[in-house]
Amino acid sequence: MSSERNLGRLAEKSFERRGDYPAVFFEGAWHSSAELHERSHRLAAGLAERGVGEGDRVVVSVPNHPDVGPLYNAIWRLGAVVTPAVFILSEDELNHIVTDIEAAAVIREDDLESLGADGDAPFVERDSSDLAAVLYTGGTTGRSKGVMLTHENLWLAGKHGHDSGYVPGIVRTLTALPLSHAFGLLVTVVGLQAKEPPVSVLMRWFHGETWLELAQEHRIQLAAVVPSMLYLLLSLPLEDYDLPELCYLASGAAPLALDSMREVRRRIPSVEVREGYGLTETSALVSTNPPGRIREGSVGLPIPGTEVRIHDDQDQELPVGEVGEICVRSELVMQGYWRDAEQTADAMRGGWLHTGDLGRLDEDGYLYVVDRKKDLIIRGGFNVFPRDVEEALLEHPAIAEACVVGRPDPRHGEEVVAFVALSGEATPDELVAFGKERLGGYKYPREVHVVSSLPLTPIGKVDRKAVRALLS
Numbered sequence: 001m002s003s004e005r006n007l008g009r010l011a012e013k014s015f016e017r018r019g020d021y022p023a024v025f026f027e028g029a030w031h032s033s034a035e036l037h038e039r040s041h042r043l044a045a046g047l048a049e050r051g052v053g054e055g056d057r058v059v060v061s062v063p064n065h066p067d068v069g070p071l072y073n074a075i076w077r078l079g080a081v082v083t084p085a086v087f088i089l090s091e092d093e094l095n096h097i098v099t100d101i102e103a104a105a106v107i108r109e110d111d112l113e114s115l116g117a118d119g120d121a122p123f124v125e126r127d128s129s130d131l132a133a134v135l136y137t138g139g140t141t142g143r144s145k146g147v148m149l150t151h152e153n154l155w156l157a158g159k160h161g162h163d164s165g166y167v168p169g170i171v172r173t174l175t176a177l178p179l180s181h182a183f184g185l186l187v188t189v190v191g192l193q194a195k196e197p198p199v200s201v202l203m204r205w206f207h208g209e210t211w212l213e214l215a216q217e218h219r220i221q222l223a224a225v226v227p228s229m230l231y232l233l234l235s236l237p238l239e240d241y242d243l244p245e246l247c248y249l250a251s252g253a254a255p256l257a258l259d260s261m262r263e264v265r266r267r268i269p270s271v272e273v274r275e276g277y278g279l280t281e282t283s284a285l286v287s288t289n290p291p292g293r294i295r296e297g298s299v300g301l302p303i304p305g306t307e308v309r310i311h312d313d314q315d316q317e318l319p320v321g322e323v324g325e326i327c328v329r330s331e332l333v334m335q336g337y338w339r340d341a342e343q344t345a346d347a348m349r350g351g352w353l354h355t356g357d358l359g360r361l362d363e364d365g366y367l368y369v370v371d372r373k374k375d376l377i378i379r380g381g382f383n384v385f386p387r388d389v390e391e392a393l394l395e396h397p398a399i400a401e402a403c404v405v406g407r408p409d410p411r412h413g414e415e416v417v418a419f420v421a422l423s424g425e426a427t428p429d430e431l432v433a434f435g436k437e438r439l440g441g442y443k444y445p446r447e448v449h450v451v452s453s454l455p456l457t458p459i460g461k462v463d464r465k466a467v468r469a470l471l472s
Contacts, residue, residue, distance in 0.1 A: 005128035005155040008076035010192050018197045024066045026202045031066045040070035042116035044077045054079035056104035061085040064204045067112050068179045079124030082133040084180035086458035128152040135280050146338030147280045157283035158189030160303040172199045174223040176206035181459045186284040208232045212241045219245045226253040228460040238267045252276045254461040257394050275299045283332040287367045298366040306330035326359040327352040377406035377414050382442045392438040398424030401454045403467045418445035421453050
């Protein structure tokens with residue numbers, strides 16, 4: 001394979017093509033592309049002095065910071081492997097990653113100041129098929145697994161991610177997603193592939209009012225978000241902010257309630273909400289809604305070079321419109337799970353990645369995600385998709401967030417239980433009655449628990465594992 005699809009080379013060519021310009025705004029200061037490029041070379045020299053070399057895994061556990069992109073580029077320059085770890089992981093979770101990956105180095109925010117060095121570390125050539133990153137999945141069903149992604153995987157993800165959403169002149173972006181997550185890493189590589197110099201406003205972490213202030217001040221045109229961010233923004237006075245140039249919100253990582261999408265578009269008339277779909281195992285990208293061709297409720301069309309099929313429990317392809325497991329074949333699919341041949345073989349059986357997500361395709365090839373296969377609730381022999389119940393509950397004006405899980409039940413097998421966070425007044429009994437009114441007799445939640453907020457994963461998805469723990 002051609003070594004042109006090398007992320008270190010991509011970073012060098014991106015700078016050569018664009019030259020020096022104001023590239024990143026962070027906490028009140030601008031950082032130029034030349035400054036960040038030079039910083040990347042200094043970080044590479046510092047890592048080389050500490051013995052990091054070809055094939056070594058480097059764990060990066062740093063909150064959003066202008067140095068994160070240059071640090072990734074520095075690691076790739078040395079022929080080493082980026083292993084991102086969200087900075088708010090517990091010590092136990094971080095230790096699991098560091099031990100499992102046999103890390104040559106662990107970089108935290110405090111290390112950034114002391115890490116740079118004079119000189120220039122030689123560029124180490126790596127093939128397109130060589131390992132570029134190992135990203136650990138959330139571990140919702142046990143210990144997190146390392147997903148191995150090659151230079152080609154991420155190079156192509158960046159190219160397709162850019163091309164599928166490219167609109168001339170859209171260059172000013174706002175990033176509040178953790179760059180140490182698969183979605184954030186995709187956003188980083190998309191930036192390297194951009195045809196026009198991208199200008200990024202970077203937030204250390206998401207805060208609704210600050211997000212809106214920055215979007216207004218910097219005339220933001222595009223932002224990548226997750227649904228929980230949109231739900232919080234909808235609770236704020238959006239009409240008080242002047243956002244006429246905000247054209248696109250790219251939503252991913254979790255399903256977005258249809259009513260919420262429509263409400264965003266009603267309150268910010270200039271914006272299109274483009275839902276997409278991807279997994280860590282697919283370099284964070286499978287499908288996206290093309291600009292101007294959005295189909296509400298769907299996560300869009302498979303990107304070029306990616307095939308999507310819907311399989312039944314016997315691994316047979318299902319007809320258009322029927323719900324089954326989403327299976328993917330693509331150049332973006334992982335090399336496998338780190339040192340776990342058994343789980344790799346199971347996930348990749350028949351040459352298709354089995355995502356564990358349930359969905360359907362329409363007659364035009366648009367994909368609709370129904371739910372996680374493992375989250376499916378079977379009550380009295382009937383399938384209950386938590387997302388259906390959550391969407392119904394979110395129609396209640398007092399409900400800000402909802403998460404539905406199954407409780408083991410001796411009579412029905414499982415019982416439907418909802419946890420909700422409120423933005424108004426409502427009692428659990430009222431909410432049970434509301435759900436019963438809108439859902440079939442076997443679907444509505446028999447229990448509704450009101451909590452101050454729902455637990456979230458580091459990227460802002462509702463943490464179902466943590467919600468299930470509330471049942472005990």
